[in-house]
Amino acid sequence: MPVRPASLADVAALAGVSSGTVSRALSRPDMISDTTRARVLAAAERLGYVANGSARALAMRRTLTIGAIVPRFGTSSFPTMVQGLESTLAAEGYTLLLSAPEHSSAREPAILRTLLERGVDAVALLGAEQSAQTFSILNAHRIPFVLMWARNSREADCIGFDERAAAALVIDHLADLGHRDVGFIGGSTSDNERARERFRGIVEALARRGMSLCPQALIETEYGFREGFDAMQAIVGARAPVSAVVCGNDYLAAGALSALDRAGIPVPQALSIASFNDNEFAAYLHPPLTSVHLPIGQIGEAAGRHLIARLRGERPALPAALPVELVVRASTGVATLGA
Amino acid sequence: MPVRPASLADVAALAGVSSGTVSRALSRPDMISDTTRARVLAAAERLGYVANGSARALAMRRTLTIGAIVPRFGTSSFPTMVQGLESTLAAEGYTLLLSAPEHSSAREPAILRTLLERGVDAVALLGAEQSAQTFSILNAHRIPFVLMWARNSREADCIGFDERAAAALVIDHLADLGHRDVGFIGGSTSDNERARERFRGIVEALARRGMSLCPQALIETEYGFREGFDAMQAIVGARAPVSAVVCGNDYLAAGALSALDRAGIPVPQALSIASFNDNEFAAYLHPPLTSVHLPIGQIGEAAGRHLIARLRGERPALPAALPVELVVRASTGVATLGA
């Protein structure tokens, strides 16, 4: 076996044709006579020929590769989104080049530069909070790009949910049940549009009912199990007079529920918990949990479809906000914590 | 702004040097005089020059890209592993080309071929259960590769846990507490070495104590919330005389705990549950849960380090089985279900 992988020229030599013919036989089968095509395919098969994508990309000026930058991979719901993205791309012959930086470095232009240097035909980014430099680099490269799980960016195409409407679903549900005193454990809003919109949606939905968040039960923290645990411990410790607490995502909800377990406070008998349900696991462990289900995989799929359309030269309309759904797994009474 | 991105020649023209000089100034700074290097860098900056990785790869015969095939992305603990892999690779200048096929197609040679065609310097695969064709393709390409979360393959380098030892940790713990009647809800063993090893480890550890699994509480299913839920419902419905049930992973445990909640069976007062804890979320929601914590991210990191060493021409020793840890969050009494 040769030390170097077979090239087009090797196949050509074996088949007794020119390398151009081999190239066409493999990528434009209808431009070639049946007999020579058969010979070429046989030769390619025999040599275990695999095309060299770098050379092809150099000649064709496209890599059939799409880049994505998605931070906080291990402790988030983003993998579901990436799965949707990758599946959609793969079905169209594209491959995913994934960058999964640790939290803070996600907006480093260096990461984007590396991706562009590797050669990507398009880019998908998480969230709307990108640096101006990011956009200028992308625009300079004249490359299609899309922001996933984002909305309201005038600098880029966005695919996402109507987070405020989702928040309203939760609040209206709780209010309809008779809850008047509500708390919120949410993700950090300073650098996260999604968390911010959720928070605002809750505040607004409450305001429409003449309600407001209980100050002693309003905690902003990082997304995470421990953070949710600590936040709920603080709320319990403060004896906040609430009958329901909304958690910004599944991780916070899981931690919060764990803290209530630890404190011997039954859910929902003594306190109701609602959550924005990305991963479903919180609801699975606590069926009484009310949650808004966000179909995250659909973001990746929609983003993939959008980028592929752009690469085809189309200018597709952006999908409207993806649908969210309130999931109520058991009825929830109204009991005030510490009462 | 030009319609075509700046090339080495463009930078060279602007800096008044040859393209070879530009190439060296950027990748071998010490081979160039300070003054010209400064001129080159300024010119590159001004043109927003980004190297064309395809051309570079063609010339250097390496892409600085590593491929990974990881199925079942959205509903597994694999993202943590991929995060570890990507971080390790990125720190060394490598980029990750990720393929995340749906379950069944994971072993398709076509997926691997696509990856090789895009150009990867090395490949990381999930699990030891690969087709012979997969290995022959990889070997033919003379490319380093590694199996993640696997062991005991003579065809490839493996990085993983000692699943049987992990199982023994759980069983010994339960047995020491006095449990004699134990059940198991495990993942499908037919095409999953990890699930198989866990199951065998449990059987063997029980045997060493003169115990065996309770047949009415032994269920093999797919990993998933619903599957765990259904399995535990079946065990409860059968009134299996067990005092503890071990779940094969967090998803099964979450579903099983949910079923017990639904049935009004308190954990661990009426039944103890133990789990192989990949994601930690089950333990967070149910602190009484005993679990073996598997540091999955370390698999990705170790795999990344191994591949990079191989690419450097080293022949590093494979790491021993990665350490696992029994996590007991609360003491667990012995009560027999349905008694």
Place this chain on the structure above:
DNA sequence: TTGTATGCGTTATCAC
């Protein structure tokens, strides 16, 4: 230290 020239493996544009 720098310039020149060749090759990397494909695709695409021509002729034939």
Place this chain on the structure above:
DNA sequence: GTGATAACGCATACAA
């Protein structure tokens, strides 16, 4: 329908 041949953009061996 097929064969030459010229890009594609970069790295590098060799010359200067």
